[in-house]
Amino acid sequence: MQEVNIHTPVLTKRLQQLLHKPAPGVPFVRIEQPVPVCNLLTWLEHQNAHLQRSYWRDRDADIEIATLGQCWKMPIPSRQELSKATNTVQRLINDSGHWAEKARSLLWLSFSDVDRMVWPTFGYGCVYLPGIEMQLTRKGATLACYIQAGTDELWQSGIRSTLKQLDAINWQVTGAREAYQLGPVQYQPDQAGWNGNIAKATRAFAAGEMQKVVLSRSASLTIEGVFSPWRLLQRWRTANPRSYVFAVEAKCGDLFFGCTPERLMARRGRVLHTEALAGTTPRGGTREEDKVLEQTLLSDRKNIHENRLVLNDIRERLGVLCQSLEADRSHSVVKLKSIQHLRYLIRGVLHAGVTDAQLLTALHPTPAVGGTSREVAMSFIEQREGYARGLYAGVFGIVSPEHTEMAVTIRSGLLRRLSDNLQQLSLFSGGGIVQGSVAAEEWQELNNKLATVYSLLKDAEQETVAL
Template identity: 75%
Template sequence: MQEVNVHTPALTNHLRQLLQKPAPGVPVVRIEQPVPVCNLMSWLEYQKSPQPEKSPQPENSPQPENSLQPENTLQRKESNQQRSYWRDRDADIEIATLGQSWSMPVPTRRELPEAADRAVSLINDSGVWAEKARSLLWLSFSDVDRMVWPAFGYGCVYLPRIEMVLTRKGATLACYLLAESDELWQSEIVSALKQLDAINWQISDEQDAYQLGPLRYQPEQAGYNRCMARAKQALAAGEMQKVVLSRSASTTIEGTFSPWRLLQHWRMANPRSYVFAVEARNGDLFFGCSPERLMARRGRVIHTEALAGTAPRGSTREEDSVLEQSLLNDRKNIHENLLVLKDIRDRLGILCQSLEADRSHSVVKLKSIQHLRYLIRGVLNAGVTDGELLAALHPTPAVGGTSREVAMQFIENHEGYARGLYAGVFGVVSPEHTEMAVTIRSGLLRQLSNNLQQLSLFTGGGIVQGSDSVEEWKELNNKLATVYSLLKDAEQESFALS
């Protein structure tokens, strides 16, 4: 058992002193103290997970955790220990959170701009406490009921209760308090003190020891081929130019298994990727390691990208170079990438006073695969909000298709399973800096019993005219290879040590 050398008297003493003072009369207060650097994913692993709710929500009818609040009224929600994690692609910031001090559900796409902009305004209106505050946001791929996971709903934006932040300057521990009234202020401080006291600073050296069940696909290959045949008919008829078809690959895990340890290994295998995890109130955990940026906004400067077109990595440097050159010159992959580029430029162009993209595509290399990419950057028109940007960009043709509406309807009608948060969005939202990853290369972990879990992993690929079903199925396997090989390696290692 290892104990993290973190002590919180400065933070707790500050909170106790604030109990004697009136509310500041601002929406949110963020209070922090510096702490020693520690492994944030290991820290999250040993915090108490939410308990499954006694009365689970009925299928396809998710209930938000708290209703939309009037513009000038904040209400304290019951404290919980829901965990979430975020690390940006450049490793400039790493965030681990426990609980939520405020949240606003996003029931459908229509409410998306309001929810994102509400979170920004809460922080903006908090005066001196606004500088370091940030909210987190998740969105599903689609808001159609049959495509949404009830435990998560379509989306949510929230302020954490407890936040550990690691940057190149060091680490801080912070708490967020709602502060518009004296009654709310007092109850918030009491809640924060209880959650700080409940934090576990001891990290075990326990190792995984588990056995995997067989992989089961949804859809199976025959169903995928039928869906692809329908897609090619629609493409040939000119109904759409591209559609992204995906599948889940599920396995049972019997024994001791930590998704946080898997996520750490996944991050090391693909270091230039976004890393994320978000926990539902019933304990379901969605997590992943994605190479794809939806957007990064600093002030009025925005960066995004067209990431589409895939090839495997080679087993030698020479083979890898040959595969890279083939990808760079492959007409089908170039066409797919250009469709994504055009759609993003069209949607983003009306929101920007200037917008430019790379003159030619480049290659992004991951452990098992490589992608074509165009980088896109611009300066936003004055007054453009994060809500408008999310509504314009999500989902991009890299995960849905083009035209967006036709491709999404095709997926919803024919793909055959609920994508949920796969191919959705996760990231941070704040007045100065908002950054969002596209949640591909991801998985969902559910607890089936005390010693049995189910892990579903998700992959997808773009279908255009000329796509081949056998090659596309192989591509899905290639995209799964990194994380599944990590699972298998840890399984075999645990048996070797037993």
């Protein structure tokens, strides 16, 4: 057993001193202490699941956050409630003044707010301030706590609760190996259902009802034995280092997590960055083969058309929100471990007063995960896909007055505990369907998109068999 060399005397002593003082009269306070750098995913793995763990790392690894519990939260039951939720948390942070200079809330949204598409354990969305936060930046690591401070009652109970949470943190890291077996994969929809959905989409294209729809499937399998999603997530981010990494835990223990290359938006002040990511081909087995596949992707009409639909839709939706907006003159290629994508980078300067809720409403879901036109494509997905996407193809990220950044939650999975020794993992993948798409080729693209995570699962399983 290895012990992480982190202790909490500074935070504990500070809280004990504040316990005997009146509430500051601000919405909340954030208190931190510097700590040695440690692996945040390993740290989360060894904390109690009932604390509702969550994790976020941006694509450039500029900021990494691991949280336990929630100091404050606001559920988002529908798209119509999004503005109220984001405006409320922004106001809480602003009104807390110097106490909240480094504060960031976290937010998730599902793909759709239609009841049959939402996972009940998560709901459509939520924005929250953590209870305990470990944060890692290029300047170092900090351990922080958030406490509601608007009234003496909230203040006193919040401090006492936080002291108990700090005392319960596990700083010991075990070296126990995983040992598990994977069950067979079951698809929803299956390949026959997939073929039928593409045939229906093709008829809708011919009728002029929509130009593109992103169809998806879940691939579910059981995992028997000792399995840690936090270790899988660590291997996943190592395999695809230039990706967003995220995890969020429901009260019941269900865990949604993933490693996604796609940015929905990054806003610093009024400067906005987003992208059109669509069009996919596999990686090659050799450098020469990989280059051939890249050049084929760059000139492939179907993939270029799919990508341009995403680009044009984003530009149209953001045009009214930006005083200036520009995109790359030509598409480029993003390379991941098993696949490569076409991408346009988009930059803009927002009009004064544009809110994060307006940006989220304009951008989510993009045609890269929904289709065009948005309303028709989403209706097609909700009626035909045959399973609840939930948080898959939704968004997850951080929200604050100065810096908001959201990832699109593709390349993701949902882990549910069935018993003490048995879990179910559902992995999700989707593909853009346009006129001319071939069902068998699109099915194989879904397999390609899951190849990285599935190979990581199999490799770890085989290691345990060899022991």
